[in-house]
Structure formats: C-alpha cells, structure tokens
Amino acid sequence: MQQDSEVYVGLDTSKLKISVAVAEAGRDGEVRFLGDIDSTSAAVARVATKLAKRHRRMVFCYEAGPTGYGLYRQIKSLGHDCVVVAPSLIPKRPGERVKTNRRDALTLAKLHRAGELTSVWVPDPGHEAVRELVRAREAAMEALRRTRQHLQSFLLRHGRIFTGRTPWTKAHTRWLCEQAFDHPAQHLVLAEYRRAIEDAETRLARLTEQVTETVGSWSMAPVIAAYQALRGVAFLTAVTFVAEVGDVRRFDSPRQLMAYLGLVPCESSTGERVRRSHITKTGNSRARRVLIEGAWTYRFPGRMSRLLQERQDGLSKAVRDIAWKAQVRLCRRYRRLIANGKRQTVVTVAIAREMSAFLWAIGRKVEPHLAS
Secondary structure: OOEEEEEEEEEEEOOOEEEEEEEEOOOOOOEEEEEEEEOOHHHHHHHHHHHHOOEEEEEEEEEOOOOOOHHHHHHHHOOOEEEEEOHHHOOOOOOOOOOOHHHHHHHHHHHHHHOOOOEOOOOOHHHHHHHHHHHHHHHHHHHHHHHHHHHHHHHHHOOOOOOOOOOOOHHHHHHHHOOOOOOHHHHHHHHHHHHHHHHHHHHHHHHHHHHHHHHHOOOOHHHHHHHOOOOOOOHHHHHHHHHHHOOHHHOOOHHHHHHHOOOOEEEOOEOOEOOEEEEOOOOOHHHHHHHHHHHHHHHOOOOOOHHHHHHHOOOOHHHHHHHHHHHHHHHHHHHHHHHOOOOHHHHHHHHHHHHHHHHHHHHOOOOOOOOO
C-alpha cells in the first residue's frame, strides 16, 4: 500500500555493486540500510518500483565518480528526482575514520534529507559525448608531450643539445637525422622514440580534426563562435571551456562562475583580521587551465589583429563590444598590476579571473541551437 510520504534514497555506487539506504522525510524519520544490489539497470528499476509502492515521492542521490551519469538518466526516465553530488563538498566529521559502502549510503540519505548536499551539473548525452572527445584530444596532447620529453631526456644523457631556436621544427628534424651513436642499440632507441612521436602527432591531428567536424553540428556552436571574439580565446580554448562548463547562463553572476573555476582567493578571516592567499583551485581544472593560458596574451598592448577580426566576422555588435571592452580593460589592468610589483604569474591568474566574467557576459548574449 502506498503511503502519502516522501523518502530520500542514498546510493553508494561502484563498478559491480550499489549500496542502497533510505531516510524518511522529517527530522525524526527512520533511516535504514536496504542492502546491496547489482550495478545493472534491471536491479535499479526493481528497487525503484519496490519503493514506489510504499512512498509517494522518492529523491535519489549518489556521488559523482567514474560510473558516470547513466544511473542519473535511468532514474529520471523512471519519473523520480535524482541529484549527482559533488564528493568534495560532502560534510564530513573530523574524527570519523571508518568508511564503508553501508555508511556512505546512509550518510548520503541523511545529508540529502537535511539539504546539506551540493549537486553538480549533469550534461545531456550529446554534450557529454563532445566533452569526452575534447578530453581524448587533451590526453593525446599530453601523451605527445611525454613522448617528446622521453626523447629529449635520452639525447641529454648523451650530451646532444639542439642549439636552434625552437625544437620540433624542420630544422630540429634534420638535426635528429644527423645524430649518430657508437652502439646499435642506441640507434634503435632513437628510432623508436621518433616513431612514437610521429604516431602521437598523427593521433593528435586526427582528434583535432574530429573535434572541428563535431563542433560544427553541435548545439553550442554559436556560443563557441562568440567566445572566440575575445582575445586569448581561440577555437580549442573556446571548445574546451564550453565542453567543461556548459551553458554559463546557469550561473546567476560572474562571481559564481569564478568560484566554480577555482579562480577566487582562499580566505581565512576571524574578527577584524582578513587574510587571503592563493586561489582555491576548486572546480574544473581543465577550464581553469585554458583560461590562464589565454590570459598571457594580455601582456601585449591592445589591438585588433587580422586573426581576431576574422574571428569576429558575423558576430553581433553586442558581442564585439564586450570583446573590445575586455581587451581594453584587461591590457590596462595587466600593465598596472605589473607596475605595482605583482608577480607575472599572479597577474595572469587575475586576468584569467576577469576573462571568465567577460565570457559569462558573452554567453548571456548568445542562444545555443536547439538540440536535435
């Protein structure tokens, strides 16, 4: 018989099992552990159906993690509420040293009933697919960097130092071809490292091309094009930012976006003492990294380059005005902070923080395409 009540369901997920706990509504509501189920859609559906016979409303929650958002989408398709919780923001008791699946599920149910959990943004399947493609490209770029470092370390051990201006150019390739070693095994090592670099470069180029083709038909394509009006935000920077952050209109203010990116300073204040230190580095590290990389361009005087003008062709006047306002302000601010004796890295992070505010302003001027 169905009761006229609601229940909060905590799920502790893993690869093979899901631990289930429920907390009935109300401060004195019963909290109990239901047991473990298989991590299959059929098992989840059976639990949801069983609980639906007893309770009018069910609210599920589980921690964001390697199991992804499939469980969230299944629960939503069954007609129940579900939130994915940020693990780093779950309240924990300082003296608690025992951690089990059962305890985690019970804790999630109780904290969700108390309203103490912070949910994360869940992308739609299309957005998640593009984000995985962008992350695959980033992994390929990191693999190329590591492979190049292996070759450079090998050459350095034998005193082979390239004296040209920039490595990984045609001149550097000719220099590598001229290297000779006494032992045949060392020739094999050099050849294998060079082949690994060529393979990594091919993979990176292939993934970059696939990202370009996929973004053209993506619903967020207009937003990506608008972001490129901003100095320091080229195509891949804009794609990474949108793939990781999503639609910035979900943030009520630019300060919320700055905090989400971890670009706001830590603070430890008590009484009349106010103490601020380095940035929090919370939230999405990939989006934060590309913004800081783009912020370095503001060390040069403001101007409208040919490439920037080409990126702004076809954009609305409102977007172009925001981009020019950002360039004037951020270039001036960069020079002023450097003149005040601030370290260049600190100044760059400050510029990246303000860049996120201008991206927020641009994102509110452009409507994404309706997802097909």
